[in-house]
Amino acid sequence: MEVQQPKTGKFSLNYGLILGGISLVFGVLLYTQDLHTSQSPGIMIFGIVIAAIVTFLGIQAFKKANGGYLSLGEALKIGAGVALISAIVAIIYNLVLVNVLDPDAPSKIMDARLGPALESGEITQEQFDQQKEQSINFWWMGYPIILIFNILIGLVLGLISGLILKKAKPAY
Numbered sequence: 001m002e003v004q005q006p007k008t009g010k011f012s013l014n015y016g017l018i019l020g021g022i023s024l025v026f027g028v029l030l031y032t033q034d035l036h037t038s039q040s041p042g043i044m045i046f047g048i049v050i051a052a053i054v055t056f057l058g059i060q061a062f063k064k065a066n067g068g069y070l071s072l073g074e075a076l077k078i079g080a081g082v083a084l085i086s087a088i089v090a091i092i093y094n095l096v097l098v099n100v101l102d103p104d105a106p107s108k109i110m111d112a113r114l115g116p117a118l119e120s121g122e123i124t125q126e127q128f129d130q131q132k133e134q135s136i137n138f139w140w141m142g143y144p145i146i147l148i149f150n151i152l153i154g155l156v157l158g159l160i161s162g163l164i165l166k167k168a169k170p171a172y
Contacts, residue, residue, distance in 0.1 A: 006065040008077040015058030015078070016085020022050055023086055027093050031101060037108040048153065055082050055157040059165055069169045072162040079158015080151050087150035091143050098139070106139045107132070 030036040030043070059078050063070040098105045110132045118128045 006062060008062060008074050009081060011058050011062045011065075012078050012081020013085055015054055015061070016082040017089070018058075019051060019054040019082055019086035020089025022054065023047065023090055024093050026050075027090075027097070031097065036097065036102065037105055037112055039109075039112045051083070051086070051153060052157050052160075054086075055079050055154065056161045056164075058082050059158065059161040063165050063167070069167050070162065070165050071168065072159070072166055075162025075165065076155055076158040079154040079156075079161065081154070083150040083154020083157070084147070087147045090150070091146055094143070094146070106136045110135050 026047070027036065030038070035043070055078070059070065059075050062074065062078055066074075102108075114123070114128050114131055117123045118125065123131070
Protein backbone atom coordinates (compact mmCIF):
# COMPACT_ATOMS: atom_id res chain seq x y z
CA MET A 1 0.00 0.00 0.00
CA GLU A 2 1.47 3.28 -1.14
CA VAL A 3 1.38 6.34 1.13
CA GLN A 4 -0.45 9.21 -0.52
CA GLN A 5 1.61 12.37 -0.90
CA PRO A 6 0.03 15.54 0.52
CA LYS A 7 -1.08 18.21 -1.95
CA THR A 8 0.70 21.57 -1.99
CA GLY A 9 -2.59 23.28 -2.83
CA LYS A 10 -4.14 22.33 0.50
CA PHE A 11 -1.25 23.90 2.41
CA SER A 12 -1.26 26.96 0.14
CA LEU A 13 -4.96 27.49 0.75
CA ASN A 14 -4.83 26.97 4.51
CA TYR A 15 -1.77 29.11 5.16
CA GLY A 16 -2.85 31.68 2.56
CA LEU A 17 -6.12 32.10 4.46
CA ILE A 18 -4.19 32.36 7.73
CA LEU A 19 -1.92 35.06 6.27
CA GLY A 20 -4.91 36.79 4.68
CA GLY A 21 -6.74 36.74 8.01
CA ILE A 22 -3.76 38.19 9.86
CA SER A 23 -3.39 40.86 7.16
CA LEU A 24 -7.10 41.63 7.36
CA VAL A 25 -6.95 42.09 11.14
CA PHE A 26 -3.84 44.27 10.75
CA GLY A 27 -5.58 46.33 8.04
CA VAL A 28 -8.63 46.86 10.24
CA LEU A 29 -6.37 47.89 13.13
CA LEU A 30 -4.63 50.40 10.84
CA TYR A 31 -8.04 51.70 9.72
CA THR A 32 -9.32 52.11 13.28
CA GLN A 33 -6.16 54.06 14.17
CA ASP A 34 -6.48 56.15 10.96
CA LEU A 35 -3.13 54.82 9.76
CA HIS A 36 -4.49 53.00 6.69
CA THR A 37 -3.21 55.76 4.39
CA SER A 38 0.24 55.88 6.01
CA GLN A 39 3.26 55.38 3.79
CA SER A 40 5.44 54.15 6.65
CA PRO A 41 8.14 51.65 5.64
CA GLY A 42 7.72 50.03 9.05
CA ILE A 43 4.22 48.89 8.15
CA MET A 44 5.48 47.33 4.92
CA ILE A 45 8.38 45.60 6.69
CA PHE A 46 6.00 44.24 9.34
CA GLY A 47 3.79 42.79 6.59
CA ILE A 48 6.72 41.10 4.86
CA VAL A 49 8.00 39.63 8.15
CA ILE A 50 4.54 38.19 8.92
CA ALA A 51 4.32 36.80 5.37
CA ALA A 52 7.76 35.20 5.76
CA ILE A 53 6.81 33.56 9.05
CA VAL A 54 3.46 32.19 7.80
CA THR A 55 4.98 30.97 4.52
CA PHE A 56 7.83 29.25 6.35
CA LEU A 57 5.37 27.59 8.73
CA GLY A 58 3.25 26.41 5.80
CA ILE A 59 6.23 24.89 4.00
CA GLN A 60 7.44 23.32 7.24
CA ALA A 61 3.98 21.79 7.84
CA PHE A 62 3.98 20.35 4.30
CA LYS A 63 7.43 18.85 4.86
CA LYS A 64 6.24 17.22 8.08
CA ALA A 65 3.11 15.83 6.36
CA ASN A 66 5.30 14.56 3.51
CA GLY A 67 7.39 12.30 5.74
CA GLY A 68 10.12 14.88 6.28
CA TYR A 69 10.81 15.38 2.56
CA LEU A 70 10.55 18.60 0.58
CA SER A 71 11.63 19.56 -2.90
CA LEU A 72 12.43 23.08 -3.95
CA GLY A 73 9.56 23.00 -6.44
CA GLU A 74 7.08 22.11 -3.72
CA ALA A 75 8.36 24.97 -1.56
CA LEU A 76 8.01 27.41 -4.48
CA LYS A 77 4.44 26.23 -5.17
CA ILE A 78 3.44 26.67 -1.54
CA GLY A 79 5.13 30.08 -1.28
CA ALA A 80 3.40 31.36 -4.43
CA GLY A 81 0.09 29.79 -3.41
CA VAL A 82 0.13 31.31 0.07
CA ALA A 83 0.92 34.69 -1.47
CA LEU A 84 -1.84 34.36 -4.09
CA ILE A 85 -4.55 33.47 -1.56
CA SER A 86 -3.49 36.22 0.86
CA ALA A 87 -3.35 38.74 -2.02
CA ILE A 88 -6.92 37.88 -2.99
CA VAL A 89 -8.01 38.51 0.62
CA ALA A 90 -6.06 41.80 0.61
CA ILE A 91 -7.68 42.92 -2.65
CA ILE A 92 -11.16 42.15 -1.32
CA TYR A 93 -10.37 44.16 1.82
CA ASN A 94 -9.03 47.04 -0.29
CA LEU A 95 -12.20 47.03 -2.40
CA VAL A 96 -14.32 47.24 0.75
CA LEU A 97 -12.04 49.93 2.19
CA VAL A 98 -12.13 52.29 -0.81
CA ASN A 99 -15.75 51.65 -1.77
CA VAL A 100 -17.43 51.41 1.65
CA LEU A 101 -15.31 52.27 4.69
CA ASP A 102 -13.29 55.21 3.37
CA PRO A 103 -14.07 56.32 -0.19
CA ASP A 104 -11.51 59.14 0.23
CA ALA A 105 -8.67 56.68 0.94
CA PRO A 106 -7.17 56.90 -2.58
CA SER A 107 -7.08 60.69 -2.33
CA LYS A 108 -5.51 60.56 1.15
CA ILE A 109 -2.91 58.02 0.00
CA MET A 110 -1.94 60.16 -2.99
CA ASP A 111 -1.68 63.20 -0.72
CA ALA A 112 0.69 61.23 1.52
CA ARG A 113 2.77 60.03 -1.44
CA LEU A 114 2.93 63.30 -3.39
CA GLY A 115 2.83 65.75 -0.48
CA PRO A 116 6.56 65.66 0.32
CA ALA A 117 7.44 66.36 -3.35
CA LEU A 118 5.08 69.35 -3.36
CA GLU A 119 6.41 70.68 -0.06
CA SER A 120 10.03 70.39 -1.17
CA GLY A 121 9.31 72.16 -4.45
CA GLU A 122 10.08 69.15 -6.67
CA ILE A 123 6.64 69.49 -8.27
CA THR A 124 4.24 72.40 -8.67
CA GLN A 125 0.69 72.50 -7.34
CA GLU A 126 -0.56 71.96 -10.90
CA GLN A 127 1.64 68.88 -11.33
CA PHE A 128 0.51 67.63 -7.91
CA ASP A 129 -3.16 68.00 -8.85
CA GLN A 130 -2.63 66.36 -12.24
CA GLN A 131 -0.68 63.39 -10.87
CA LYS A 132 -3.18 62.93 -8.06
CA GLU A 133 -6.13 62.94 -10.47
CA GLN A 134 -4.44 60.49 -12.84
CA SER A 135 -3.52 58.16 -10.00
CA ILE A 136 -7.07 58.15 -8.64
CA ASN A 137 -8.50 57.53 -12.13
CA PHE A 138 -6.25 54.50 -12.53
CA TRP A 139 -6.57 53.27 -8.94
CA TRP A 140 -7.96 49.95 -10.16
CA MET A 141 -4.58 49.19 -11.76
CA GLY A 142 -3.19 48.69 -8.27
CA TYR A 143 -5.10 45.43 -7.83
CA PRO A 144 -3.23 43.38 -10.46
CA ILE A 145 -0.01 44.99 -9.23
CA ILE A 146 -0.80 43.83 -5.66
CA LEU A 147 -1.40 40.33 -7.01
CA ILE A 148 1.82 40.18 -9.04
CA PHE A 149 3.94 41.77 -6.30
CA ASN A 150 2.60 39.36 -3.65
CA ILE A 151 3.25 36.32 -5.84
CA LEU A 152 6.81 37.47 -6.52
CA ILE A 153 7.41 37.93 -2.79
CA GLY A 154 5.83 34.51 -2.18
CA LEU A 155 8.19 32.93 -4.70
CA VAL A 156 11.20 34.52 -3.00
CA LEU A 157 9.97 33.44 0.44
CA GLY A 158 9.26 29.95 -0.91
CA LEU A 159 12.73 29.78 -2.42
CA ILE A 160 14.44 30.85 0.81
CA SER A 161 12.30 28.49 2.91
CA GLY A 162 12.82 25.69 0.42
CA LEU A 163 16.58 26.12 0.47
CA ILE A 164 16.53 25.97 4.26
CA LEU A 165 14.13 23.02 4.59
CA LYS A 166 14.88 21.04 1.40
CA LYS A 167 15.36 17.31 1.85
CA ALA A 168 15.29 14.97 -1.15
CA LYS A 169 13.64 11.57 -1.07
CA PRO A 170 16.05 8.67 -1.41
CA ALA A 171 16.33 7.27 -4.95
CA TYR A 172 15.65 3.64 -3.95
